Amino acid sequence: MSGRRALRLRRRLLRVAADLTTWALVLAVAFPLFWMLGTSLKPSAETFALPPTLIPAHVTFEHFRTLLFETPFPTYFLNSVIVATGTTLLVIVVSLLGAYSVVRFRYRGRRLAAQMVLFTYLLPAVVLLLPLYLILASLGLVNSLLGLILAYTTFAMPFSLWLLRSFILAMPIDLEEAAMVDGASRVEAFLDVVVPQALPGIISAALFSFILSWNEYLYALVFNRQDHTKTLPPGVITMLQQNTNTEWSLLMAASVMMAVPVIVAFVFLQRHLTSGFGAGAVKG
Amino acid sequence: MVSVRYQHLHKAFGDGSVALQDFSLEVADGEFLTFLGPSGCGKTTTLRMTAGLETPTSGEIFFGERPVVDLPPGRRNIAMVFQSYALYPHMTVQQNLEYPLRKQGVARDERARRATALAATLQLDALLHRRPKHLSGGQQQRVALGRALIREPEVFLLDEPLSNLDAELRTQMRAELIQLHRRIGRTMIYVTHDQVEAMTMSTRIAVMSKGELQQVGTPLEIYREPRNRFVAAFVGSPAMNFVEGGIELRDGRAVFRAAGLEVALPDARSARLAGLARASGVLAGIRPEHLSLEPGSGEGRVLVVEAMGHEDIVTAETPAGRIVVRSAGTATAAAGDLVPLRVDPEKLHLFDAASGERLAC
Numbered sequence: 194m195s196g197r198r199a200l201r202l203r204r205r206l207l208r209v210a211a212d213l214t215t216w217a218l219v220l221a222v223a224f225p226l227f228w229m230l231g232t233s234l235k236p237s238a239e240t241f242a243l244p245p246t247l248i249p250a251h252v253t254f255e256h257f258r259t260l261l262f263e264t265p266f267p268t269y270f271l272n273s274v275i276v277a278t279g280t281t282l283l284v285i286v287v288s289l290l291g292a293y294s295v296v297r298f299r300y301r302g303r304r305l306a307a308q309m310v311l312f313t314y315l316l317p318a319v320v321l322l323l324p325l326y327l328i329l330a331s332l333g334l335v336n337s338l339l340g341l342i343l344a345y346t347t348f349a350m351p352f353s354l355w356l357l358r359s360f361i362l363a364m365p366i367d368l369e370e371a372a373m374v375d376g377a378s379r380v381e382a383f384l385d386v387v388v389p390q391a392l393p394g395i396i397s398a399a400l401f402s403f404i405l406s407w408n409e410y411l412y413a414l415v416f417n418r419q420d421h422t423k424t425l426p427p428g429v430i431t432m433l434q435q436n437t438n439t440e441w442s443l444l445m446a447a448s449v450m451m452a453v454p455v456i457v458a459f460v461f462l463q464r465h466l467t468s469g470f471g472a473g474a475v476k477g
Numbered sequence: 478m479v480s481v482r483y484q485h486l487h488k489a490f491g492d493g494s495v496a497l498q499d500f501s502l503e504v505a506d507g508e509f510l511t512f513l514g515p516s517g518c519g520k521t522t523t524l525r526m527t528a529g530l531e532t533p534t535s536g537e538i539f540f541g542e543r544p545v546v547d548l549p550p551g552r553r554n555i556a557m558v559f560q561s562y563a564l565y566p567h568m569t570v571q572q573n574l575e576y577p578l579r580k581q582g583v584a585r586d587e588r589a590r591r592a593t594a595l596a597a598t599l600q601l602d603a604l605l606h607r608r609p610k611h612l613s614g615g616q617q618q619r620v621a622l623g624r625a626l627i628r629e630p631e632v633f634l635l636d637e638p639l640s641n642l643d644a645e646l647r648t649q650m651r652a653e654l655i656q657l658h659r660r661i662g663r664t665m666i667y668v669t670h671d672q673v674e675a676m677t678m679s680t681r682i683a684v685m686s687k688g689e690l691q692q693v694g695t696p697l698e699i700y701r702e703p704r705n706r707f708v709a710a711f712v713g714s715p716a717m718n719f720v721e722g723g724i725e726l727r728d729g730r731a732v733f734r735a736a737g738l739e740v741a742l743p744d745a746r747s748a749r750l751a752g753l754a755r756a757s758g759v760l761a762g763i764r765p766e767h768l769s770l771e772p773g774s775g776e777g778r779v780l781v782v783e784a785m786g787h788e789d790i791v792t793a794e795t796p797a798g799r800i801v802v803r804s805a806g807t808a809t810a811a812a813g814d815l816v817p818l819r820v821d822p823e824k825l826h827l828f829d830a831a832s833g834e835r836l837a838c
């Protein structure tokens with residue numbers, strides 16, 4: 194009896210230790226975010242106040258107002274939304290069809306093609322900067338949002354392709370065949386059966402692509418030099434460093450607004466990330 | 478309502494393996510026909526070609542008078558129950574049942590009405606809103622069956638639909654399938670390697686081996702007059718005994734003779750066998766149920782006795798080889814006994830030892 198109680202006590206202690214560790218980690222990660230939010234809401238004078246205040250003494254939305262009405266920030270924001278959304282859609286469509294083709298159809302070189310695509314990740318992004326720039330230039334796509342979408346797609350697509358490939362590999366072909374016997378065309382079988390089952394994978398790949406293109410700095414900086422095609426990361430930094438001193442409060446406000454879409458996307462999609470439909474549909 | 482006709486069907490796969498050779502067969506309208514054969518003999522391949530999931534290398538398939546080889550699966554008006562059930566995991570039972578109707582463009586209300594009605598007959602009414610993974614094996618099986626039934630197809634294709642069920646459920650579903658076939662009277666093609674399923678359910682059985690059709694016939698024909706050694710050995714449990722020997726004529730009567738075993742054949746068969754007399758090269762097939770532990774044909778030393786309660790399965794060593802006997806009663810023999818053996822001469826099967834073909838008699 195006492196043995197069992199000791200065991201239960203030990204289990205509870207372990208649980209508390211695990212919880213404490215988790216929260217410590219969360220705090221460490223979240224601290225800069227709190228600082229960012231705090232700074233964006235302080236009057237500029239309070240930014241460097243001593244002792245520093247984590248929670249602003251005076252809350253002001255002045256920086257957000259400045260950002261939205263007196264800078265090109267809204268243009269950059271819109272550009273980023275277009276580029277990230279466009280990239281995500283393109284990546285998902287291309288990699289879903291590609292993964293399906295690689296898994297379900299037989300043709301010469303399909304394995305090699307799938308493997309070659311991963312070579313993108315063997316080279317640092319800087320190395321591909323010039324070749325990609327030249328390609329886009331010859332297509333007349335420098336300084337355009339479409340150019341950036343294409344460039345980002347080449348980065349996000351391989352990961353997405355391989356992720357979705359593993360999802361489709363795990364799907365029994367019986368299901369598509371059953372759908373076809375039940376009266377579906379091949380395309381309908383794909384849409385009715387494959388896509389819903391690949392949904393957790395599609396969402397993971399979509400988040401990956403969105404975040405990658407939302408945060409990308411280097412290519413955006415080099416490819417799109419004109420103000421009306423700039424995206425947020427290079428846009429915000431160049432905008433706030435035109436003066437000799439950095440506008441910290443504005444930068445923090447911009448950072449907060451940049452983080453919002455990503456947080457929203459996570460909150461809405463997280464549920465699907467963890468819930469696959471799982472096995473059990475097909476026996477034997 | 479259609480018949481299904483296979484004409485010189487041939488299937489080879491890309492890797493060169495031949496799954497089906499010169500397969501010709503007509504499945505009558507409303508028939509319950511079973512493809513029976515060991516693993517890898519081409520049953521599933523034939524069924525898949527019927528469904529349109531696989532294209533024949535050559536040959537034709539007709540539904541009635543209509544050639545179907547070039548039709549996609551969805552246009553053949555068939556339904557198929559997969560061995561894996563292939564239920565759509567992201568859909569509820571009701572959505573699974575409705576899917577074929579949805580593809581036919583049936584209106585939502587009508588779909589729901591038919592799915593509910595069908596679910597009631599299959600005892601699935603309480604489960605309509607569950608996902609397949611929350612169903613037992615037997616329930617999943619019934620959903621798969623329901624999805625096949627709902628569109629009232631002309632031909633049902635079933636690929637080992639009972640093989641994932643436990644023994645009790647299998648027996649029960651067997652009876653349900655027989656009733657179902659009787660009720661709807663559609664053409665059904667059923668694949669199994671379980672001879673009990675084939676014998677109990679089918680109107681006719683097509684026995685296959687290594688991609689070739691061996692024999693087509695009613696269960697009784699297959700059991701009573703197997704056309705060759707393969708069919709004889711595959712159907713029946715415990716399996717038929719085979720003894721090699723010869724036929725000799727004695728006083729105008731044919732006698733099968735092997736080492737330590739003699740069976741005098743009845744008059745009617747004697748006459749037909751007279752021309753086939755030879756000293757060796759004859760294979761006699763004797764079903765365990767046509768042997769008894771009585772004097773008459775030979776004797777053997779008992780190796781094992783398996784008591785089933787109402788009968789014993791006795792394995793005996795004889796000069797002609799091992800022989801299995803189904804002996805009615807209890808404690809009919811014990812290991813080590815020397816027992817007499819009698820073969821029912823009416824039920825003796827004779828094959829050519831070289832070709833394995835049944836001898837004309």
Ligand SMILES: Nc1ncnc2c1ncn2[C@@H]1O[C@H](COP(=O)(O)OP(=O)(O)OP(=O)(O)O)[C@@H](O)[C@H]1O
Pocket residue numbers: 490491492494495496514515516517518519520521522523670
């Ligand atoms: N896609 C394929 N590619 C190559 N060979 C195949 C393919 N499908 C089947 N085969 C071969 O064709 C032969 C017949 O296979 P099939 O699946 O029809 O057998 P089966 O009678 O259904 O056996 P089982 O009782 O094990 O299901 C086998 O030798 C198999 O290896």
Ligand SMILES: [Mg+2]
Pocket residue numbers: 520521522636
């Ligand atoms: Mg099979």
